Amino acid sequence: MATIAIGGIMHESNTFSNTPTDFEAFSHSIGEDLFPVWKGTHHEMGGFIQGVVQQGFTAYPTLMATATPAGPVTDAAFDKLTDILIQQLKAIPKLDGLLLALHGAMVVESYPDGDGEVLRRLRDAFGESLPIVVTLDHHANVSQQMVDRSTALVIYKTNPHIDQRLRGLQAAELMMHILKEKVIPTQVLAKPPMILNILYQNTSAEPMRSIIKEAEQLERDANILVANVAAGYPYADVYEVGPSFVVVTNNDPKLAQAETNRLSDMLWNIRDQLTLDLPDAVDAVRQAISSHEHPVILVEMGDNIGGGSPGDSTFILAELLRQKASGFVVVLCDPENVQACVQVGVGNEVSLEVGGKADNLHGNPVAIQGKVRLIHDGHFIETEPRHGGQKYHNQGLTTVVAVGDSLVVLTSNRQTPFSLQQLLSLGINPKAMRMIVVKAAIAYRAAYETIAGKIIEVDTPGLTAVNPLHFKYENVRRPLFPLD
Numbered sequence: 001m002a003t004i005a006i007g008g009i010m011h012e013s014n015t016f017s018n019t020p021t022d023f024e025a026f027s028h029s030i031g032e033d034l035f036p037v038w039k040g041t042h043h044e045m046g047g048f049i050q051g052v053v054q055q056g057f058t059a060y061p062t063l064m065a066t067a068t069p070a071g072p073v074t075d076a077a078f079d080k081l082t083d084i085l086i087q088q089l090k091a092i093p094k095l096d097g098l099l100l101a102l103h104g105a106m107v108v109e110s111y112p113d114g115d116g117e118v119l120r121r122l123r124d125a126f127g128e129s130l131p132i133v134v135t136l137d138h139h140a141n142v143s144q145q146m147v148d149r150s151t152a153l154v155i156y157k158t159n160p161h162i163d164q165r166l167r168g169l170q171a172a173e174l175m176m177h178i179l180k181e182k183v184i185p186t187q188v189l190a191k192p193p194m195i196l197n198i199l200y201q202n203t204s205a206e207p208m209r210s211i212i213k214e215a216e217q218l219e220r221d222a223n224i225l226v227a228n229v230a231a232g233y234p235y236a237d238v239y240e241v242g243p244s245f246v247v248v249t250n251n252d253p254k255l256a257q258a259e260t261n262r263l264s265d266m267l268w269n270i271r272d273q274l275t276l277d278l279p280d281a282v283d284a285v286r287q288a289i290s291s292h293e294h295p296v297i298l299v300e301m302g303d304n305i306g307g308g309s310p311g312d313s314t315f316i317l318a319e320l321l322r323q324k325a326s327g328f329v330v331v332l333c334d335p336e337n338v339q340a341c342v343q344v345g346v347g348n349e350v351s352l353e354v355g356g357k358a359d360n361l362h363g364n365p366v367a368i369q370g371k372v373r374l375i376h377d378g379h380f381i382e383t384e385p386r387h388g389g390q391k392y393h394n395q396g397l398t399t400v401v402a403v404g405d406s407l408v409v410l411t412s413n414r415q416t417p418f419s420l421q422q423l424l425s426l427g428i429n430p431k432a433m434r435m436i437v438v439k440a441a442i443a444y445r446a447a448y449e450t451i452a453g454k455i456i457e458v459d460t461p462g463l464t465a466v467n468p469l470h471f472k473y474e475n476v477r478r479p480l481f482p483l484d
Contacts, residue, residue: 008101014308043389047168104140302462327434
């Protein structure tokens with residue numbers, strides 16, 4: 001029985017952030033500790049575990065490490081994680097293949113192509129013949145090195161990412177074809193010279209919907225093993241930034257090249273239609289107040305935690321207070337004020353200056369007065385398929401402050417708003433609120449579209465501002481639309 005190792009190192013790195021991602025920022029499971037955390041999840045790791053068993057192989061757990069998006073990974077953290085992974089792999093008596101979960105947009109201090117460097121180190125350690133099937137996030141900035149050093153790539157087809165487990169199963173099935181049926185994966189990369197604005201990366205809307213549908217159609221061809229579409233991660237100033245297309249065939253490079261180019265052209269040819277017209281915080285709050293469809297989801301795109309922002313932007317909160325909005329809930333990462341609320345205690349009045357502490361890009365601290373309603377340990381569980389695929393979440397010690405009939409939630413850890421359980425675990429019924437501010441871009445939709453009366457995407461400043469022209473790119477290839 002073949003032994004298939006499973007593991008991964010995943011990080012989405014915002015190079016415009018000054019918050020480095022060190023080893024302590026990663027949550028990690030090593031060896032047998034991996035199964036209890038990841039088995040049964042909607043992540044590709046859950047798919048790996050199930051798929052390896054279904055294909056009649058033995059699963060060998062190695063390392064799974066993830067960190068919330070932030071600045072580049074430190075060299076020390078990267079070296080330590082890759083060393084652990086390689087040591088775990090070397091401990092396997094007979095290694096027949098590796099299923100590896102990477103993000104595709106990891107940047108390391110000394111390695112702009114962090115994911116490619118992981119694969120380079122693996123090839124140095126285990127040679128070119130070991131089958132390595134790699135899953136990548138839909139926001140991967142795919143490099144030629146990733147293509148050359150993997151046996152095959154399998155990229156999420158959904159944003160929000162609700163197909164991660166399916167991609168893990170697909171990767172395990174492909175490993176079976178490689179080992180048992182001796183297929184020869186041959187993959188080709190195409191990268192149109194553009195950055196795809198994150199506003200247009202929703203795979204349930206155009207232009208991505210039609211392109212993903214075409215990729216799925218291609219996979220019905222027996223000669224095509226995988227047809228991959230990656231929208232790219234625009235907040236990384238690296239050469240490989242932007243959308244990518246990778247078609248994997250069974251030893252047919254001409255077919256792979258032709259279909260990869262065709263998918264790439266589908267996006268490139270409509271680039272001029274991808275225009276921006278979003279309200280700022282002032283107009284967005286005005287629209288929300290006048291809306292009769294509740295709750296209104298105000299999407300603070302400049303503070304998209306899932307894109308590496310600090311989660312403490314105050315632009316929308318300041319407007320909600322200035323315009324005397326009612327019935328809103330805002331979540332801010334503000335560990336300093338969490339402690340202030342703990343000292344005051346539940347049921348007592350508190351005056352705070354919240355948010356706006358991480359840097360000078362996300363607004364100034366905002367004064368609030370209210371009553372401490374709840375102190376919570378910040379742990380919650382998500383059992384439904386949601387962006388990120390994780391089951392267990394921890395936003396750190398958390399407090400809820402009632403400001404009139406509105407709520408300000410203060411967390412100790414940055415928490416991506418991908419699950420309604422973030423609020424439900426705090427006794428907050430999202431459906432009962434008039435307005436909810438989510439610090440996200442697209443990924444929140446898997447949870448919040450189910451309850452939204454209206455969604456307003458807001459053009460706010462910050463590390464994840466929706467317009468690429470807000471950033472100074474120095475390391476990307478040129479020319480690049482829409483920069484040039």
